[in-house]
Amino acid sequence: MHIPDGFIPLSQAVIYTIIAIAFIARSIKWAREEFHEVPLFATLAAGIFAIQALNIPIPWGTSGHLMGGVLAAILLGSPWAGVFLLTLVLVVQALFFADGGITVLGANILNMGVISSFVGYYIYVALRGRIGVASASFIGAWLGLVTAALATAVELAIAGTFPLREGLLFMGLYHVVIGLVAEGTLTALVVTTVLKVSPDMLPAKARVVV
């Protein structure tokens, strides 16, 4: 879902960059005030960077991979963790690996860092007491990814790159499937494993009984 350079005109890319910077600034404030788990954060960042290169095939000759914002938010107990972590990953990907454009870095941070982390984390929090951690993290990560894909489709429609209806349809369809096979499954697997094996590595807010 990394938008390349040239898909969004500069005048619009600037607006997404300004919005993204506001969220990044707030995530830095969160890191200063409420965050202690430095080794966990760095290990998660390395793992999420690595697994983003592991594209899983889906039907229609397409593929997709874990984004990881919801995973980071759940394990660190705040959606701001997802924003902060995905910002670092997306900056390195754009600057060093040409994965996602540089002019559209703000849009990519907004979609994959901010929107997916917030939507996914709060769905997880709302559902975990009723349906359990595994199902709640699965559904949260899945819908977080789908929402980010739909937001991307809207941005690319405003840019004139995709037609709105068909863009929403195909971006939605592909990411509903990617969310099921990659985002939802892997997030639920990692969250439940860490909570069972190493709950003491997590901040108190993230420690819940599986």
Add this chain to the structure above:
Amino acid sequence: MLQERRYLISLGIAFLIAVLAPFLASPNPDGLESTAEKFESAQDKELELLSSPFPDYTIPGIEGSASEVAAMLIGTALIFILSFGAAKALAKAG
């Protein structure tokens, strides 16, 4: 088990995924690329401002899988160091 040992195991898994990804990853286009192919979306090449040192997770000048594995190892190490440094600088001592 000591926390340090568990972090080392977790980091080992991250590097293992980084090394295996070039061999296991699907070469199919991702969801956004597949959608763009449907509409033959035009890309404004003037907005490609910089060339990256490791385009598409390869190291220019090295051939084959070794190039991708090396790029992934560099990237994973870079992300670990950068995020450790950023987190350490910001997080409260505790």
